[in-house]
Amino acid sequence: xxxxxxxxxxxxxxxxxxxxxxxxxxxxxxxxxxxxxxxxxxxxxxxxxxxxxxxxxxxxxxxxxxxxxxxxxxxxxxxxxxxxxxxxxxxxxxxxxxxxxxxxxxxxxxxxxxxxxxxxxxxxxxxxxxxxxxxxxxxxxxxxxxxxxxxxxxxxxxxxxxxxxxxxxxxxxxxxxxxxxxxxxxxxxxxxxxxxxxxxxxxxxxxxxxxxxxxxxxxxxxxxxxxxxxxxxxxxxxxxxxxxxxxxxxxx
Numbered sequence: 001x002x003x004x005x006x007x008x009x010x011x012x013x014x015x016x017x018x019x020x021x022x023x024x025x026x027x028x029x030x031x032x033x034x035x036x037x038x039x040x041x042x043x044x045x046x047x048x049x050x051x052x053x054x055x056x057x058x059x060x061x062x063x064x065x066x067x068x069x070x071x072x073x074x075x076x077x078x079x080x081x082x083x084x085x086x087x088x089x090x091x092x093x094x095x096x097x098x099x100x101x102x103x104x105x106x107x108x109x110x111x112x113x114x115x116x117x118x119x120x121x122x123x124x125x126x127x128x129x130x131x132x133x134x135x136x137x138x139x140x141x142x143x144x145x146x147x148x149x150x151x152x153x154x155x156x157x158x159x160x161x162x163x164x165x166x167x168x169x170x171x172x173x174x175x176x177x178x179x180x181x182x183x184x185x186x187x188x189x190x191x192x193x194x195x196x197x198x199x200x201x202x203x204x205x206x207x208x209x210x211x212x213x214x215x216x217x218x219x220x221x222x223x224x225x226x227x228x229x230x231x232x233x234x235x236x237x238x239x240x241x242x243x244x245x246x247x248x249x250x251x252x
Contacts (some may be wrong), residue, residue, distance in 0.1 A: 042123040050127035057167035068211035125175035137167035150207035172218025174199035
């Protein structure tokens, strides 16, 4: 099937309590309740993929960089409900797609689906973090005086920051990977899932954590990784198992 590349409301207060201790985590919790994913194995090592997919990060004060800065400043003005959604997007992953899918994405309810998603997200994390180590771009809140930054009460620029991990956006790569995989499991929901991924990625701009070109790079990586997964027999077997699981009546 074809998958468009263009561009939820699961803002449940109870989720805030579940993730309070990870409010400013570098990566979202893939599942709730949180579990360790250090032993999750990708389908294969895709770290060498990023130079084949991504352009260089925009140079400071280039035309694209100036557009990035302007977009971040504009997205500071969103209303309170959109900012709250952005905060939750920064903390959680699968839960943020569950309302669109119409089923909880938890290992106690859909273990085959969660296992496949975990391996796919691990797949995209390799090239995403390899690219971060090479491009070392400052995040918006490190460069700009922003009024509101997710997880930071009094943001101040830090242009000499040693940790420079803006390009590409890991959250965007994770969100697009989850949406693209879920769209293969439930193709009838593909447009809504991909729109949710676009909103999920935009949340990182609202949060002051990434520039638009960072989140677009995350989308490009996710698209390339999932296209590679499509030709793997192992992934196709996992996909069939997840489809069968989703077609079964929900567990009480």
